[in-house]
Amino acid sequence: MRPLVLLFAWVWVVSLVHAAPRVTREPYLQLATPNSMVIRWRTDDRCTGLVRYGLTPQSATNLASHAGSLTEHIVQLKSLKPDTRYYYGIGRATNRWFTAPSRLDSFVTPPVAGPARPTRIWVLGDSGTANLNQAAVRDAYFAWSRKQNPDLWLMLGDNAYNTGTDVQYQKAVFDMYTGLLRTAPLWPTLGNHDAGSANSATQSGVYYDLFTLPTQGQAGGLPSGTEAYYSFDYANIHFICLDSHDTDRSPSGAMAQWLRADLEATAREWIICFFHHPPYTKGSHNSDNPKDSGGRMIQMRENFLPILEAGGVDLVLAGHSHDYERSFLINGAYGFSTNLIQANILNHGDGRPDGSGAYVKPVGTTSHAGAVYIVAGSSGQISGGPLNHPAMFLSLNKLGSLVLDIDGSELKATFVTDQAKVRDYFTLRKQ
Numbered sequence: 001m002r003p004l005v006l007l008f009a010w011v012w013v014v015s016l017v018h019a020a021p022r023v024t025r026e027p028y029l030q031l032a033t034p035n036s037m038v039i040r041w042r043t044d045d046r047c048t049g050l051v052r053y054g055l056t057p058q059s060a061t062n063l064a065s066h067a068g069s070l071t072e073h074i075v076q077l078k079s080l081k082p083d084t085r086y087y088y089g090i091g092r093a094t095n096r097w098f099t100a101p102s103r104l105d106s107f108v109t110p111p112v113a114g115p116a117r118p119t120r121i122w123v124l125g126d127s128g129t130a131n132l133n134q135a136a137v138r139d140a141y142f143a144w145s146r147k148q149n150p151d152l153w154l155m156l157g158d159n160a161y162n163t164g165t166d167v168q169y170q171k172a173v174f175d176m177y178t179g180l181l182r183t184a185p186l187w188p189t190l191g192n193h194d195a196g197s198a199n200s201a202t203q204s205g206v207y208y209d210l211f212t213l214p215t216q217g218q219a220g221g222l223p224s225g226t227e228a229y230y231s232f233d234y235a236n237i238h239f240i241c242l243d244s245h246d247t248d249r250s251p252s253g254a255m256a257q258w259l260r261a262d263l264e265a266t267a268r269e270w271i272i273c274f275f276h277h278p279p280y281t282k283g284s285h286n287s288d289n290p291k292d293s294g295g296r297m298i299q300m301r302e303n304f305l306p307i308l309e310a311g312g313v314d315l316v317l318a319g320h321s322h323d324y325e326r327s328f329l330i331n332g333a334y335g336f337s338t339n340l341i342q343a344n345i346l347n348h349g350d351g352r353p354d355g356s357g358a359y360v361k362p363v364g365t366t367s368h369a370g371a372v373y374i375v376a377g378s379s380g381q382i383s384g385g386p387l388n389h390p391a392m393f394l395s396l397n398k399l400g401s402l403v404l405d406i407d408g409s410e411l412k413a414t415f416v417t418d419q420a421k422v423r424d425y426f427t428l429r430k431q
């Protein structure tokens with residue numbers, strides 16, 4: 001009997017060793033362009049990742065894969081049609097499928113850059129607490145939007161507390177937004193907490209390992225040569241991501257030089273810039289204090305706002321302070337809050353069509369025609385503060401997230417709380 005028992009035990013051990021790979025990180029979409037999409041996922045054992053896709057779940061028979069046998073699967077689907085829904089399933093060679101194409105495993109490619117198309121953008125800042133506050137902000141957005149996905153979404157940094165490790169990213173991003181990650185592309189920026197496990201100069205560490213970001217202008221905009229800062233287009237919108245934490249912030253540095261050229265080159269109607277450290281805040285951080293955050297808020301304000309405003313920026317999004325602060329339509333305020341003068345505020349109203357009226361700018365991109373600055377760093381926690389920066393129309397110590405709806409020459413912003421209540425909104429119009 002004994003040899004037979006040993007044989008069974010050996011077969012059992014061998015079967016364990018050769019167990020089929022399992023998915024340990026669900027699919028997520030990256031680097032969306034009108035003609036391509038990157039699909040990423042992770043397995044607990046090496047295999048050759050495979051994606052099948054098509055215009056209907058039934059016809060999802062086109063195949064794409066990556067080279068080699070890996071646990072981190074990065075597959076780019078190419079030659080896609082713009083503004084078109086594709087259904088996909090992930091699996092491994094040969095034709096073993098982990099997921100099946102369905103509405104819940106599908107995406108819409110971005111439209112061709114240039115022409116307007118109604119676009120919804122969801123914006124989360126400092127969301128990475130992985131706690132009930134973060135989940136409440138997430139659920140409130142989907143309740144408010146009636147389960148309508150955004151076309152794309154942004155993370156403003158501090159995406160995973162406390163040091164941006166892979167385990168922390170799993171909890172605060174991949175487990176938290178599983179359904180959205182597989183259906184809408186995420187575009188992140190680096191926060192100081194993410195930088196605890198990442199290095200921008202070498203583009204290494206967890207943040208850079210997890211995200212596939214454009215370095216060569218693949219999604220529109222000029223090549224930056226680095227994933228630390230980049231730009232991309234979506235319909236009539238040009239998005240610019242800067243690295244306010246771990247990249248040279250001097251006016252003669254590579255990032256500033258690239259930004260000038262990128263702004264010069266864009267022909268899009270709307271310019272939205274996002275980075276982590278806010279140029280104006282009186283929340284859990286103080287943008288007047290040179291010692292706060294190593295002076296990064298002051299450096300971004302003094303060195304980058306003049307470039308952005310000269311380039312016609314419309315909206316600047318940041319986090320870092322765990323609150324919501326939203327400015328008037330302002331221009332040219334590069335000093336301390338005590339130096340802000342009335343001439344910096346181009347419109348003293350609330351920006352609301354049913355209030356004192358939308359903020360209005362000339363059609364196209366005009367230098368120094370005003371921008372709205374938003375701190376949206378309360379998607380995972382709130383930390384209070386004096387909340388009295390004079391550039392701000394409104395400052396709230398409230399959990400929530402920001403929604404942008406752009407339709408032609410109109411941009412609508414809405415702050416949705418963790419209770420699915422709208423606590424701020426305004427409209428920016430080009431006419």
Ligand SMILES: [Fe+2]
Pocket residue numbers: 157158191192193276319320321
């Ligand atoms: Fe931060």
